[in-house]
Amino acid sequence: MALDKQGEFKIVGKDIEESEKIYRRSMTYWQDAVRRFRANRVNMFFFTLLAVLVFFSIFGPYLNKYDYRVMNPEYQFKFGLEAIKNGHYFGTDEFGRDVFTRTWEGGRISLSIAMVVVILEGIIGTIYGGVAGFFGGKIDFVMMRIVEIFMAIPSMIYIILLMVALGPGIHTIIIAMGFTRWMIMAMIVRGEVLKLKEQEYVMASIVLGGSPLWIILKHLIPNAMGQIIVRLTMDIPVAIFTEAFLSFIGIGVPAPMASWGSLANDGYNLLARGPHLFAVPAILISLTTLSFNVVGDGLRDALDPKLRT
Numbered sequence: 621m622a623l624d625k626q627g628e629f630k631i632v633g634k635d636i637e638e639s640e641k642i643y644r645r646s647m648t649y650w651q652d653a654v655r656r657f658r659a660n661r662v663n664m665f666f667f668t669l670l671a672v673l674v675f676f677s678i679f680g681p682y683l684n685k686y687d688y689r690v691m692n693p694e695y696q697f698k699f700g701l702e703a704i705k706n707g708h709y710f711g712t713d714e715f716g717r718d719v720f721t722r723t724w725e726g727g728r729i730s731l732s733i734a735m736v737v738v739i740l741e742g743i744i745g746t747i748y749g750g751v752a753g754f755f756g757g758k759i760d761f762v763m764m765r766i767v768e769i770f771m772a773i774p775s776m777i778y779i780i781l782l783m784v785a786l787g788p789g790i791h792t793i794i795i796a797m798g799f800t801r802w803m804i805m806a807m808i809v810r811g812e813v814l815k816l817k818e819q820e821y822v823m824a825s826i827v828l829g830g831s832p833l834w835i836i837l838k839h840l841i842p843n844a845m846g847q848i849i850v851r852l853t854m855d856i857p858v859a860i861f862t863e864a865f866l867s868f869i870g871i872g873v874p875a876p877m878a879s880w881g882s883l884a885n886d887g888y889n890l891l892a893r894g895p896h897l898f899a900v901p902a903i904l905i906s907l908t909t910l911s912f913n914v915v916g917d918g919l920r921d922a923l924d925p926k927l928r929t
Contacts, residue, residue: 653846653922663918670911673904677731680724684709688725689876692716697894711896713886723900726878731908733793733879734859738852740798745805746848750836752806753813764810767803775800779862783871790873793863801855808851812844846923853916857909864905880905 647655657663681688684707698712710719752763770778782796816822817840825835841848860880866872867881868888875882880901887898 653919657918657922660918660921662914663922666911666914667918669907670915673727673908673911674731676724677727681721681728683724684718684720686718686721688717688722688878690717710900711894713894713897714890719897719900722878722883723880723904726880726883726901727904727908729790729873729877729879730860730863730881730905733790733797733863734856736794737797737801737859738855740794741802741805741855742848742852744799745802746809746841748802749806749809749811750813750841750844753810754817754832754836754840756814760810764807767806770800771803775803776862779866780871783866788871788874790877793866793872797859797862801859805848805851805855808847809841809844812847813840816840816843850916850920850923853912853919857912860905860908860912 676683686707692712693716696712696714696716698708698716708718708720710723713719713722748763748767752760778800779796782800783792786792786795813836822835822839825839830838863872863879864881864884867879868885870885873879873882883901884898884905887894887896887901891898
């Protein structure tokens with residue numbers, strides 16, 4: 621509408637060129653999620669910090685000449701210029717072992733355990749929850765009651781009992797944590813599948829004769845992947861902290877291997893003589909946990925279609 625010379629409204633019609641202009645290029649769901657995640661500076665800062673921690677955990681043990689198991693009594697509790705000049709960037713422990721190498725070797729073990737545990741949790745929980753949500757009825761009822769029975773007892777009790785029964789070690793930690801942390805994931809996936817299976821494309825696939833396995837893997841799980849990824853990202857710091865706690869109380873990674881939890885335990889026992897032995901792993905655990913939590917929150921917001929702009 622516009623005003624003519626007499627001051628009356630007149631119809632001017634559609635501006636075809638203006639209506640056909642493309643103001644923003646077309647994006648897929650995942651491209652838009654990445655764009656929104658990168659637009660948040662806090663997310664990118666902690667994502668970069670996390671990338672740096674992962675980089676040093678992978679390559680840090682090779683950045684100096686010392687092995688994390690080699691003892692050198694001449695450098696016990698050295699944490700000054702003398703130690704730094706000899707390549708001990710974080711000083712040495714009570715046995716003269718290089719703290720820098722042991723710290724990043726411990727980071728490699730802690731992150732590896734957390735990643736494997738989260739992968740196991742994702743596989744078991746996704747399959748279990750997908751099957752329960754898709755079939756529903758009595759199958760869903762029985763499967764969910766089993767989950768609720770297991771969840772009635774805190775998972776830490778199961779983990780400690782398995783650790784005591786199987787003995788300390790990396791494989792035992794992975795088994796104990798991986799097979800006790802999938803239940804919440806199963807309930808999340810079940811809830812998503814219950815909503816998705818009522819969609820038209822799922823019902824069309826059922827009518828056309830698609831097998832339950834095909835429908836779950838092809839339609840339901842991919843469309844619930846946003847929630848799954850967010851949950852797995854948020855569970856990584858929980859797995860790191862759980863491993864650190866187990867190592868801190870002495871039933872985690874056995875010596876001479878190192879994890880951030882075992883290093884913090886060793887440093888705590890020698891806090892008066894070498895405070896750096898406790899401070900370094902404690903700070904790294906805190907930074908890694910904080911980074912994963914912030915990145916997980918950012919992914920949750922970026923993958924939420926309701927917040928799409």
